[in-house]
Amino acid sequence: MTTFIATIEHVVKGPVWGCQDCGQCVLHSTGMTCPMNCPKTLRNGPCGGVRENGHCEVKPEMKCVWLKAYDRTQDWPLPSTWKDEYNHLRPPVDNRLKGTSSWKNFFTKRDRWTPAGWKNTTEEVAAQGVDH
Amino acid sequence: MSKLEHKLLNTTETVFTAEFHTLDGNGFEKAKKVADRFRGWFDGVNATDNTAAHAHVSNVASAIAMKQLGLEPILQVVCRDKNRLAQQADIMGASMFGVENFVALTGDDVTAGDETEARRVFDLDGPQLVRLMSTIKRGEYMSGRKIDPAPHMFIGAVENPGAPPFEYRVQRVAKKYAAGAKFLQLQICYHQDRLEKFCAGVRDAGLAGKISIIPTVVLVKGARPLNFMHNSVPGIDVPADQIARVEKAADPAEEAYLQTLEFAQHALAQPGVRGLHITDFRNDDTLERLMTDLGRVREITKTNATTNDVKDDHAYSA
Ligand code: SF4
Numbered sequence: 144m145t146t147f148i149a150t151i152e153h154v155v156k157g158p159v160w161g162c163q164d165c166g167q168c169v170l171h172s173t174g175m176t177c178p179m180n181c182p183k184t185l186r187n188g189p190c191g192g193v194r195e196n197g198h199c200e201v202k203p204e205m206k207c208v209w210l211k212a213y214d215r216t217q218d219w220p221l222p223s224t225w226k227d228e229y230n231h232l233r234p235p236v237d238n239r240l241k242g243t244s245s246w247k248n249f250f251t252k253r254d255r256w257t258p259a260g261w262k263n264t265t266e267e268v269a270a271q272g273v274d275h
Numbered sequence: 276m277s278k279l280e281h282k283l284l285n286t287t288e289t290v291f292t293a294e295f296h297t298l299d300g301n302g303f304e305k306a307k308k309v310a311d312r313f314r315g316w317f318d319g320v321n322a323t324d325n326t327a328a329h330a331h332v333s334n335v336a337s338a339i340a341m342k343q344l345g346l347e348p349i350l351q352v353v354c355r356d357k358n359r360l361a362q363q364a365d366i367m368g369a370s371m372f373g374v375e376n377f378v379a380l381t382g383d384d385v386t387a388g389d390e391t392e393a394r395r396v397f398d399l400d401g402p403q404l405v406r407l408m409s410t411i412k413r414g415e416y417m418s419g420r421k422i423d424p425a426p427h428m429f430i431g432a433v434e435n436p437g438a439p440p441f442e443y444r445v446q447r448v449a450k451k452y453a454a455g456a457k458f459l460q461l462q463i464c465y466h467q468d469r470l471e472k473f474c475a476g477v478r479d480a481g482l483a484g485k486i487s488i489i490p491t492v493v494l495v496k497g498a499r500p501l502n503f504m505h506n507s508v509p510g511i512d513v514p515a516d517q518i519a520r521v522e523k524a525a526d527p528a529e530e531a532y533l534q535t536l537e538f539a540q541h542a543l544a545q546p547g548v549r550g551l552h553i554t555d556f557r558n559d560d561t562l563e564r565l566m567t568d569l570g571r572v573r574e575i576t577k578t579n580a581t582t583n584d585v586k587d588d589h590a591y592s593a
Binding site: 182183184185186187188189190191192193194195197200201203207209210213214230232233234235236238258259260261262263264266268269270 | 354355359380381383384386387395397398399400401402403405406407409410413415416417418419420433434435438439440443446447449450452453454455462485509510512
């Protein structure tokens with residue numbers, strides 16, 4: 144069943160969104176643009192190498208994935224909560240989920256798991272810093 | 276507390292940081308020479324991490340060498356070559372030798388280098404790496420395993436004010452600030468209007484005084500490196516009139532210097548800017564000239580006297 148869901152998901156999301164099967168989908172928060180198509184697989188916005196014409200540092204023939212995501216977040220009629228999430232700090236990829244169904248991981252909340260160290264470093268803690 | 280941290284957090288003084296030269300063969304000898312030129316001018320010097328995707332002496336080894344040579348290192352940690360485990364090991368390793376400044380960046384792609392067949396890693400991205408640094412500073416590895424005592428860390432990040440999407444760059448700064456970055460080294464930007472908008476944007480986002488902006492200027496000898504950056508470094512655009520200005524000058528080397536000085540003064544006048552980062556491609560007396568023209572007085576003390584003045588075994592003790 145799990146494989147079946149993953150296959151359906153792949154068939155739907157592959158051609159439309161260029162899904163890379165990371166198993167922890169963030170499409171809604173990235174203007175429906177899959178960040179795993181960024182050659183550096185960045186989850187938190189564009190690198191410093193975006194070319195003057197908005198194209199990718201690594202693949203000059205392709206528009207930077209994050210520029211596309213940014214434009215779509217601005218222009219598409221997406222729910223405002225999704226738009227807000229664009230600026231959230233997305234956690235590191237959980238490499239164990241590669242190839243599994245993000246739909247299932249979403250419903251089981253498996254995709255919300257983050258390592259304890261990461262989780263405990265809340266924004267308040269990080270911004271304040273701690274002094275020793 | 277590192278000197279850089281102290282100056283940025285407790286004073287209003289302008290800070291100067293620089294890019295350490297890459298080291299290859301005969302690395303320590305070369306490091307000594309660079310240290311002799313840099314000592315007393317800078318509040319922090321970046322120990323680079325395989326710049327432009329070329330292999331060199333490692334960031335950690337360079338940082339330790341700097342410590343021994345009386346410079347204050349800023350350990351650059353890049354996401355291209357190492358996964359999160361290796362990055363944590365480097366941070367802990369450097370901190371064991373007293374390194375206190377850390378700067379996280381995504382890094383150029385492997386295609387920028389001379390081993391383009393290598394695997395690109397990017398296990399974490401820049402903002403995630405900043406938060407990982409905050410986690411270590413808090414006394415835990417990513418897993419939550421305790422580090423006791425936690426290392427002292429002053430954490431920074433990098434941003435490029437000159438690459439699209441311009442408006443979004445400020446939001447990325449906010450993200451890095453929220454992840455724990457206290458200072459921000461900027462990539463070189465030859466568009467003054469972009470730098471102005473960026474700095475104003477950071478201020479308008481309410482981050483003034485919370486994250487110290489340190490723009491970069493580059494010392495070059497003529498138009499060739501400007502052309503190179505423009506044509507071969509993605510994310511850096513040098514306007515044609517800025518290249519022509521140096522190219523057509525009667526004395527291109529002098530004009531290039533004046534251009535750098537102008538950009539330095541312009542950058543220092545922007546809101547939120549607390550210092551300058553200097554990349555020296557000239558290797559001549561203009562480094563000293565620039566620092567002097569910007570009003571910096573060299574701080575030579577007994578403890579950081581040049582290696583020529585003291586016996587070697589003393590010079591290397593941190
Ligand atoms: S330019 Fe854009 S798509 Fe290309 S590597 Fe950088 S962030 Fe990714």
